[in-house]
Amino acid sequence: MLDAPLIGSYCPDDVLAWEPDGPRSAREFLSAVIILADGLPDRPSVLNLLTSRYEFLVGFAAAMLRRQVTLLPQSRAPETLRRIAVDQESCYCLTDRGEPVHDIPAVVLPARRGSVRPWNIPRIPLHQHVAIAFTSGSTGEPTPNLKTWDALVSVARATAKRLGVNAAGVKGVVATVPHQHMFGLEASVMLPVQQGLTMHAGRPLFPEDIRAALTESPQRSLLVTTPLHLRACLLAGVRLPPIGMILSATSTLTSALAREAEQRFHAPVHEIFGFAEAGSVASRRTVTDEDWRLLDGVALARNGSHAFIQTPYLPGPVPIPDRIAVTGRATFRVLGRAEDQVNIAGHRASLGDLTRQLLEVEGVHDGVFILPDGKEGSLSRLMALVVAPGKTQEDIQHALRRRLNPVFLPRPLVLLPRLPRNETGKLPREALRQLMERWKDESSHDV
Amino acid sequence: MTSQQLSAFELEIAKLIVLALKLKADPSFIEPEAVLFGDGLGLDSIDALELSLAIAQTYGYQLKSSDPEIKATFSSLRALARAIELHRTK
Numbered sequence: 001m002l003d004a005p006l007i008g009s010y011c012p013d014d015v016l017a018w019e020p021d022g023p024r025s026a027r028e029f030l031s032a033v034i035i036l037a038d039g040l041p042d043r044p045s046v047l048n049l050l051t052s053r054y055e056f057l058v059g060f061a062a063a064m065l066r067r068q069v070t071l072l073p074q075s076r077a078p079e080t081l082r083r084i085a086v087d088q089e090s091c092y093c094l095t096d097r098g099e100p101v102h103d104i105p106a107v108v109l110p111a112r113r114g115s116v117r118p119w120n121i122p123r124i125p126l127h128q129h130v131a132i133a134f135t136s137g138s139t140g141e142p143t144p145n146l147k148t149w150d151a152l153v154s155v156a157r158a159t160a161k162r163l164g165v166n167a168a169g170v171k172g173v174v175a176t177v178p179h180q181h182m183f184g185l186e187a188s189v190m191l192p193v194q195q196g197l198t199m200h201a202g203r204p205l206f207p208e209d210i211r212a213a214l215t216e217s218p219q220r221s222l223l224v225t226t227p228l229h230l231r232a233c234l235l236a237g238v239r240l241p242p243i244g245m246i247l248s249a250t251s252t253l254t255s256a257l258a259r260e261a262e263q264r265f266h267a268p269v270h271e272i273f274g275f276a277e278a279g280s281v282a283s284r285r286t287v288t289d290e291d292w293r294l295l296d297g298v299a300l301a302r303n304g305s306h307a308f309i310q311t312p313y314l315p316g317p318v319p320i321p322d323r324i325a326v327t328g329r330a331t332f333r334v335l336g337r338a339e340d341q342v343n344i345a346g347h348r349a350s351l352g353d354l355t356r357q358l359l360e361v362e363g364v365h366d367g368v369f370i371l372p373d374g375k376e377g378s379l380s381r382l383m384a385l386v387v388a389p390g391k392t393q394e395d396i397q398h399a400l401r402r403r404l405n406p407v408f409l410p411r412p413l414v415l416l417p418r419l420p421r422n423e424t425g426k427l428p429r430e431a432l433r434q435l436m437e438r439w440k441d442e443s444s445h446d447v
Numbered sequence: 448m449t450s451q452q453l454s455a456f457e458l459e460i461a462k463l464i465v466l467a468l469k470l471k472a473d474p475s476f477i478e479p480e481a482v483l484f485g486d487g488l489g490l491d492s493i494d495a496l497e498l499s500l501a502i503a504q505t506y507g508y509q510l511k512s513s514d515p516e517i518k519a520t521f522s523s524l525r526a527l528a529r530a531i532e533l534h535r536t537k
């Protein structure tokens with residue numbers, strides 16, 4: 001098999017997606033893709049910033065037909081987009097209202113709709129490079145991770161098989177995660193359209209939005225979400241329509257939260273383990289499994305103390321950014337994050353890289369990003385200690401907002417006359433811990 | 448700038464924001480008309496979710512993105528307090 005179909009086995013009039021104004025049939029989708037593909041500029045790559053999950057998919061599919069690579073930035077921070085634009089100098093972007101982003105020429109989706117083309121599902125070569133997921137590299141420059149069509153199709157099929165999506169009679173997918181994020185692309189775009197399901201085009205945020213999206217979707221849909229959204233639905237006391245199953249990722253779900261969600265929503269809660277460099281690689285049903293089970297076709301390899309992911313669809317072994325222990329032939333347990341790595345609301349970064357970006361801010365003489373010890377289950381935010389004479393917190397936050405994914409913005413950012421560096425210039429962990437403790441005590445009267 | 452500019456209910460909501468989002472700020476110093484998201488207090492969509500949860504739990508008001516007023520509701524402390532006062536069920 002050297003290629004795979006663009007979409008799964010839909011009949012022409014099956015509902016492929018649900019937009020705010022109503023359904024989009026598979027035939028309408030294919031027509032929209034072909035019309036858009038005809039009108040795309042002749043460039044190698046595209047920054048697809050479309051808000052609607054359906055329109056994003058139309059853009060992604062049209063780009064594939066033109067053999068163009070879709071760029072998935074790790075955030076929309078202006079500096080991130082600018083760096084990608086500089087790196088991918090001949091890209092263009094797809095935006096909601098057609099505004100250019102940092103001088104990158106923009107294309108709007110044609111408004112014309114209708115079923116003008118004969119029914120024919122295109123096939124995409126498996127080896128074709130279809131996307132680049134950017135991760136934050138050690139140099140501060142976004143690091144590109146090339147994704148083949150094979151990788152996206154394989155993960156979508158393996159995930160659907162593991163969850164038993166067909167056996168459970170799931171007909172639709174609602175997702176709270178962004179589709180430009182690797183997990184979102186795999187679970188909320190590729191999975192539904194490869195399985196012939198109805199994809200909800202929205203990105204519900206509040207519990208009430210999630211309820212509304214599930215109401216618009218087929219009965220007993222799959223909810224692709226995160227622990228934060230699940231917790232909000234449970235605590236806000238919202239009554240959700242019947243759900244087929246729940247798939248959570250981006251940060252660790254506690255078994256207590258998973259159990260409560262299973263009881264309240266009468267649906268199994270599964271979790272995905274993955275990272276942008278390799279995509280989804282393992283899953284577990286959180287209430288019963290502590291160990292992660294590798295998806296079909298994925299294997300673990302070890303080299304000394306480092307663990308790697310190996311699959312036929314990745315060009316080589318990919319290091320796992322967490323410390324793990326192998327517990328069986330296809331199972332492992334996560335012990336903790338690798339040194340220096342942080343994961344805030346599903347976005348990974350290295351503290352070293354964030355610190356480098358902080359030091360690039362004008363007027364910053366010295367500084368460091370740290371992750372304070374957080375409580376289990378609650379969202380931890382990063383903290384930054386900064387030496388910047390004459391600058392205010394607002395000046396530095398403003399400059400960081402241009403460079404960083406907002407989830408990494410320090411809260412708090414503390415200005416100090418100097419950092420407790422030792423004679424070799426290092427910042428001893430103990431000195432930082434003491435500084436944090438002192439700062440916490442001094443500021444506790446604020447609230 | 449000063450606490451006198453905040454009504455008693457606005458101060459109550461300011462305290463809720465600071466507590467729910469673990470901000471290290473004095474509630475009485477949140478400017479009633481300043482933007483809450485983006486450059487103002489620098490809040491993001493995760494904060495919006497956390498805040499909506501605190502509002503639902505405390506006042507029984509479930510925020511909706513489809514509400515045409517939602518942008519205005521989140522535009523400032525004053526607007527948020529007004530919306531909660533209008534829609535609260537407890």
